[in-house]
Amino acid sequence: xxxxLERDGASSSLASLVDVTYRYPDATVPSIDHCSWExxxxxxxxxxxxxxSGKSTLLRTLNGxxxxxxxxRFGGSVVVCGDSTRANGPNRMSRHVGFVFQDPEAQVLGSRxxxxxxxxxxxxxxxxxxxxxxxxELLDLLAIAPLRHRDPRTLSGGERQRVAIAGALxxxxxxxxxxxxxSQLDPWGAEDVLASLSRLNEDLGLTIVIAxxxxxxxxxxxxxxRWVEPGGARGVDLAPRDFARTVEPIVLPxxxxxxxxxxxxxxxxxxxxxxxxxxxxxxxxxxxxRRSAPxxxxxxxxxxxxxxxxxxxxxxxxLDLRQGELVALIGRNGSGKTTLLRTLLGHHxxxxxxxxxxxxVPGTKDPAGIGRSxxxxxxxxxxxxxxxxxxxxxxxxxxxxxxxxxxxxxxAMVGLDGLGDRHPRxxxxxxxxxxxxxxxxxxxxxxxxxxxxxxxxxxWRKDQLIRILDDYRRDGGAVLMATHDVELxxxxxxxxxxxxxxxVIADGPPEHVLGGSLTFxxxxxxVFGDEWLTPGQVLDAVRSRATTSPATWLETxxxxxxxxxxxx
Amino acid sequence: xxxxxxxxxxxxxxxxAAASVPLITGRHPVLLAELLLIVLAVRSVCTPPERxxxxxxxxxxxxxAVPIGVLFNMFTVHAGDTRLFRVSDDLPLFGGTVTLNAxxxxxxxxxxxxxxxxxxxxxxxxxxxxxxxxxVPPRAASxxxxxxxxxxxxxxxxxxxxxxxxxxTARGHRWRGARDAIPLIVPLMAGGLDRSxxxxxxxxxxxxxxxxxxxxxxxxxxxxxxAALTMAVVGIYLFAVGRSLGxxxxxxxxxxxALVGVRGGGPTAGIRSTRYRETVWTRADWLVCGGALTALVxxxxxxxxxxxxxxxxxYPSLDWPVTSxxxxxxxxxxxxxxxxxxxxxxxxxx
Numbered sequence: 054x055x056x057x058l059e060r061d062g063a064s065s066s067l068a069s070l071v072d073v074t075y076r077y078p079d080a081t082v083p084s085i086d087h088c089s090w091e092x093x094x095x096x097x098x099x100x101x102x103x104x105x106s107g108k109s110t111l112l113r114t115l116n117g118x119x120x121x122x123x124x125x126r127f128g129g130s131v132v133v134c135g136d137s138t139r140a141n142g143p144n145r146m147s148r149h150v151g152f153v154f155q156d157p158e159a160q161v162l163g164s165r166x167x168x169x170x171x172x173x174x175x176x177x178x179x180x181x182x183x184x185x186x187x188x189x190e191l192l193d194l195l196a197i198a199p200l201r202h203r204d205p206r207t208l209s210g211g212e213r214q215r216v217a218i219a220g221a222l223x224x225x226x227x228x229x230x231x232x233x234x235x236s237q238l239d240p241w242g243a244e245d246v247l248a249s250l251s252r253l254n255e256d257l258g259l260t261i262v263i264a265x266x267x268x269x270x271x272x273x274x275x276x277x278x279r280w281v282e283p284g285g286a287r288g289v290d291l292a293p294r295d296f297a298r299t300v301e302p303i304v305l306p307x308x309x310x311x312x313x314x315x316x317x318x319x320x321x322x323x324x325x326x327x328x329x330x331x332x333x334x335x336x337x338x339x340x341x342x343r344r345s346a347p348x349x350x351x352x353x354x355x356x357x358x359x360x361x362x363x364x365x366x367x368x369x370x371x372l373d374l375r376q377g378e379l380v381a382l383i384g385r386n387g388s389g390k391t392t393l394l395r396t397l398l399g400h401h402x403x404x405x406x407x408x409x410x411x412x413x414v415p416g417t418k419d420p421a422g423i424g425r426s427x428x429x430x431x432x433x434x435x436x437x438x439x440x441x442x443x444x445x446x447x448x449x450x451x452x453x454x455x456x457x458x459x460x461x462x463x464x465a466m467v468g469l470d471g472l473g474d475r476h477p478r479x480x481x482x483x484x485x486x487x488x489x490x491x492x493x494x495x496x497x498x499x500x501x502x503x504x505x506x507x508x509x510x511x512x513w514r515k516d517q518l519i520r521i522l523d524d525y526r527r528d529g530g531a532v533l534m535a536t537h538d539v540e541l542x543x544x545x546x547x548x549x550x551x552x553x554x555x556x557v558i559a560d561g562p563p564e565h566v567l568g569g570s571l572t573f574x575x576x577x578x579x580v581f582g583d584e585w586l587t588p589g590q591v592l593d594a595v596r597s598r599a600t601t602s603p604a605t606w607l608e609t610x611x612x613x614x615x616x617x618x619x620x621x
Numbered sequence: 622x623x624x625x626x627x628x629x630x631x632x633x634x635x636x637x638a639a640a641s642v643p644l645i646t647g648r649h650p651v652l653l654a655e656l657l658l659i660v661l662a663v664r665s666v667c668t669p670p671e672r673x674x675x676x677x678x679x680x681x682x683x684x685x686a687v688p689i690g691v692l693f694n695m696f697t698v699h700a701g702d703t704r705l706f707r708v709s710d711d712l713p714l715f716g717g718t719v720t721l722n723a724x725x726x727x728x729x730x731x732x733x734x735x736x737x738x739x740x741x742x743x744x745x746x747x748x749x750x751x752x753x754x755x756x757v758p759p760r761a762a763s764x765x766x767x768x769x770x771x772x773x774x775x776x777x778x779x780x781x782x783x784x785x786x787x788x789x790t791a792r793g794h795r796w797r798g799a800r801d802a803i804p805l806i807v808p809l810m811a812g813g814l815d816r817s818x819x820x821x822x823x824x825x826x827x828x829x830x831x832x833x834x835x836x837x838x839x840x841x842x843x844x845x846x847x848a849a850l851t852m853a854v855v856g857i858y859l860f861a862v863g864r865s866l867g868x869x870x871x872x873x874x875x876x877x878x879a880l881v882g883v884r885g886g887g888p889t890a891g892i893r894s895t896r897y898r899e900t901v902w903t904r905a906d907w908l909v910c911g912g913a914l915t916a917l918v919x920x921x922x923x924x925x926x927x928x929x930x931x932x933x934x935x936y937p938s939l940d941w942p943v944t945s946x947x948x949x950x951x952x953x954x955x956x957x958x959x960x961x962x963x964x965x966x967x968x969x970x971x
Binding site: 116143164167184188400433438450478 | 750751752781784785787788789790791795803804805806808812816819821822825827829894895896897899
């Protein structure tokens with residue numbers, strides 16, 4: 054049963070939405086449908102839900118971007134710190150509400166970090182002395198003082214996002230709203246940002262509302278979760294543990310999924326909490342590993358290197374990709390993952406070494422020739438859509454690759470049946486990504502290269518992507534996927550290649566490469582050891598032992614309800 | 622402390638204008654060569670290393686613009702006394718006598734395009750857009766928003782272009798004709814607009830433009846800005862047709878009207894913005910501005926008194942261009958930045 058969060062009576066309301074309904078211009082259905090919401094002062098709230106459920110729209114009502122910037126039909130009222138967004142646009146609401154956007158690059162307004170932070174203060178006419186003092190405070194608060202003279206465009210994603218938070222806080226707003234601020238960051242950048250937010254909330258009492266898909270670093274930090282229902286943005290606020298008990302496990306962090314599966318009470322939100330419960334679970338010393346037998350080599354690189362000036366971007370990279378295999382390419386931002394993928398496609402001239410893809414050598418022929426053998430999904434796959442109809446996108450690719458396909462079959466393969474006559478840009482974000490995948494699979498290329506395909510994806514879309522890739526691999530396709538998503542790798546990759554400063558520093562099965570690492574380790578490994586990568590593996594092992602000797606596999610305390618969840 | 626040591630952005634804008642005007646006015650080969658050398662020297666000496674784009678693209682632009690200019694002019698302009706060969710009159714537009722005069726004019730046109738692009742990209746690499754945006758008065762906030770959106774649109778186009786081209790290549794896209802541009806152009810425009818909207822949202826959300834009380838805005842400042850824009854267009858037209866004094870007058874009026882429009886005080890004014898760092902007008906800025914203004918005035922005066930020293934016409938006969946040594950000397954003052962500000966981007970601040 055879903056129980057709505059009961060707020061402490063002492064916590065006064067900072068913002069309230071009353072019966073808000075909003076429909077974008079030309080939209081036929083409302084993005085927010087009769088939504089009411091109270092945000093208490095000093096709270097840290099997570100807004101979660103499937104992509105397209107209206108999270109961003111809901112957040113944008115808090116500072117008046119909706120409807121003042123977006124247009125459309127707006128009903129109800131939003132009042133923040135006593136000011137209604139009906140009478141005050143985002144400009145005036147910036148006194149009360151700081152807003153941080155998803156893309157750190159798109160919100161840089163100054164040529165230096167300190168200038169960027171001071172931007173709002175300058176606009177408000179704050180005297181220079183007061184302005185300098187406030188900028189100094191924010192530099193210290195967000196731990197970015199050493200970056201003060203840097204050009205924001207030269208910073209890492211995490212640093213840039215912290216600069217954006219400092220800029221949003223410059224006017225001392227009481228409410229900070231963040232729209233998926235970590236979706237484009239690597240795990241370390243995300244951790245930096247979320248730790249800073251926790252500090253702001255706990256030490257300064259700043260009220261924070263954050264929309265996010267990646268919950269493993271966030272769920273234990275928030276006071277409540279608002280689960281937004283698709284198509285209406287209604288939903289209720291739940292305490293994190295209640296949320297973990299009631300929501301579909303697929304959206305939860307791995308430790309919470311383990312908790313739900315085993316019936317641990319309370320449901321753990323952190324690795325530390327999960328370890329306490331895990332001490333009572335007895336698992337086999339080793340896990341039977343089922344891995345598909347890879348076929349022939351599709352792509353082979355030997356000693357490839359590339360340099361930019363005097364700096365090596367790639368050096369001595371040896372890599373084999375075989376039929377039916379999914380190889381994950383991991384490494385910090387700037388370690389050379391994207392450069393390697395682009396080099397394999399012939400978009401970067403090779404400094405040294407050799408690449409061969411099904412007998413073709415990239416760079417010696419036109420890249421389009423390689424494109425007919427290898428599909429490539431860039432970081433923004435939707436950027437390739439240009440046709441008037443979804444079906445035409447598939448037909449165009451088929452023509453370019455010199456193959457004949459039935460577009461409806463291709464669309465059905467990625468779950469887009471019946472959408473062939475729609476305009477590609479009228480599709481939702483998830484549908485556009487699946488269309489991009491269908492485009493790349495047209496003509497059955499022998500290999501598929503994917504560059505950060507799950508950035509900003511919700512759990513269902515990731516699951517769908519992996520299913521499509523599994524089908525492709527069963528048909529003999531090979532996949533090379535650059536990603537930071539360790540949990541995704543753990544559940545899908547046959548092999549993991551770790552790049553560091555352009556060199557391969559590890560290459561092997563996921564449990565070996567991810568195991569023992571301080572940074573590239575799954576939550577399940579942290580709880581149960583290197584051998585166990587995912588909650589599904591642990592629960593399967595428990596289930597299979599339960600059928601043989603139920604007394605020995607789990608030492609439960611009284612009242613623990615063991616549920617080897619089917620939801621895994 | 623890594624503060625920039627370059628010139629103020631306004632100085633670079635004036636320098637860019639002074640270097641562009643002689644090129645826009647006419648195709649004088651001596652002045653073209655001089656300005657091309659000056660801009661390449663300033664570009665290589667003043668642009669900070671992290672903003673240097675290399676020379677390859679400029680060479681490629683020249684390799685494209687010059688032959689196009691020469692061929693287009695040769696086959697469409699059939700005037701001049703130095704005949705090369707004849708194309709059958711049966712060919713519409715292209716038929717007629719092909720002359721060396723037309724080829725020379727085409728060559729000068731191609732090189733002018735290269736020089737103007739070099740000036741534009743040099744100024745773009747050296748100015749500090751955010752510092753310029755801060756100089757915009759609150760009344761012109763909407764103009765600055767539009768400018769910043771446009772500015773955000775431009776630099777990301779090249780990155781987007783590369784990404785889209787690679788993604789389409791992976792679909793098997795190849796260049797076979799003009800229709801093959803559609804898969805590149807449509808996503809480029811759509812993605813650029815998306816990013817620009819995000820930038821505009823960020824500006825609004827961070828209180829850009831101050832908080833002039835609602836309902837107290839006067840309608841006349843936008844009208845004044847519209848009038849200023851009209852006068853500026855008239856001035857550019859007069860300049861293009863050689864009425865340089867009339868052009869100078871129109872542009873002066875445009876400037877005054879625009880200033881009154883954006884500075885208009887009284888009860889309708891918004892909050893006066895402050896500056897985090899005060900820009901410092903240095904001796905180097907004075908020197909560069911002095912040189913640029915001198916070059917600009919020399920150009921306008923020469924256009925009025927001796928237009929043939931700026932405008933070279935290879936028709937009807939291919940003569941050696943009339944050159945004003947004084948103008949050549951005064952335009953050389955555009956080299957001052959290379960002497961007084963050899964490194965660093967714009968925006969010297971306290």
